[in-house]
Amino acid sequence: MSKRTISGQSCPIAKALCNFGDQWTLLIARDLMNGVSTFEGFQRSLKMSRNLLTQRLRAMELDGIIKRVIPPARKRAEYKPTQKCWDLLKTMISIIKWSEKWMPDVEGGKLEAVDQNGKEIALELIGSDKKIINEFSDISFKMS
Amino acid sequence: MSKRTISGQSCPIAKALCNFGDQWTLLIARDLMNGVSTFEGFQRSLKMSRNLLTQRLRAMELDGIIKRVIPPARKRAEYKPTQKCWDLLKTMISIIKWSEKWMPDVEGGKLEAVDQNGKEIALELIGSDKKIINEFSDISFKMS
Numbered sequence: 001m002s003k004r005t006i007s008g009q010s011c012p013i014a015k016a017l018c019n020f021g022d023q024w025t026l027l028i029a030r031d032l033m034n035g036v037s038t039f040e041g042f043q044r045s046l047k048m049s050r051n052l053l054t055q056r057l058r059a060m061e062l063d064g065i066i067k068r069v070i071p072p073a074r075k076r077a078e079y080k081p082t083q084k085c086w087d088l089l090k091t092m093i094s095i096i097k098w099s100e101k102w103m104p105d106v107e108g109g110k111l112e113a114v115d116q117n118g119k120e121i122a123l124e125l126i127g128s129d130k131k132i133i134n135e136f137s138d139i140s141f142k143m144s
Numbered sequence: 145m146s147k148r149t150i151s152g153q154s155c156p157i158a159k160a161l162c163n164f165g166d167q168w169t170l171l172i173a174r175d176l177m178n179g180v181s182t183f184e185g186f187q188r189s190l191k192m193s194r195n196l197l198t199q200r201l202r203a204m205e206l207d208g209i210i211k212r213v214i215p216p217a218r219k220r221a222e223y224k225p226t227q228k229c230w231d232l233l234k235t236m237i238s239i240i241k242w243s244e245k246w247m248p249d250v251e252g253g254k255l256e257a258v259d260q261n262g263k264e265i266a267l268e269l270i271g272s273d274k275k276i277i278n279e280f281s282d283i284s285f286k287m288s
Contacts, residue, residue, distance in 0.1 A: 119272030128263030
């Protein structure tokens with residue numbers, strides 16, 4: 001699918017997928033949120049080629065998802081997540097939960113989002129009555 | 145990026161993106177949840193070629209995201225979302241919210257997930273103290 005085709009649609013899902021639909025973006029964002037900040041750090045974690053990683057970091061900087069800074073005492077650039085990157089957190093947690101339910105990996109580890117006490121964070125749908133919604137089939141999408 | 149490369153990683157984000165990282169999957173899932181059930185219905189909504197739509201529907205059926213049924217009184221197949229599809233709802237709502245915040249479309253409409261009363265549903269991170277978390281920078285990912 002060409003990016004042009006999908007970005008022509010006004011659906012916010014279609015638009016967002018144009019911005020972080022490239023799978024690497026979310027994996028780099030995950031590392032950023034975990035404190036990885038250097039080119040070498042991302043490369044070690046993601047096993048990407050230098051060329052591809054350079055391209056992705058540049059695109060994410062242009063998109064405002066990361067900021068690139070060169071600390072005074074160092075020569076090497078460091079990368080920091082912006083608010084736009086942190087705001088991908090709910091998307092990432094929802095993907096982790098979906099994956100663990102539907103593609104469980106008996107040998108692999110468990111990835112959790114944790115708060116400052118090291119306790120797992122839950123992601124819940126809250127209805128207009130302020131209660132947690134566990135039955136999804138009453139939900140629909142409304143375009144207004 | 146080849147799907148093989150990323151599926152070799154055990155991170156649940158990487159695995160899930162292999163399954164619905166193709167942007168069409170989430171757009172078809174959105175239509176399914178809104179009651180679109182026929183080939184022609186998806187085609188009208190998504191403006192996809194017949195070939196591509198056929199491929200995507202078949203892949204989603206194999207992945208267990210949709211089920212294909214032929215109602216007794218009709219000749220034409222209908223498509224229904226499975227629980228695996230409904231479980232993409234939090235991911236979709238989080239993407240909609242991110243998109244509206246960071247890629248606002250002044251001319252476009254607003255897409256909302258609504259409950260049976262037609263009221264908008266919220267998606268919230270809940271910490272170990274049962275309170276809603278609004279400050280994300282204290283959150284990290286832990287692999288266990």
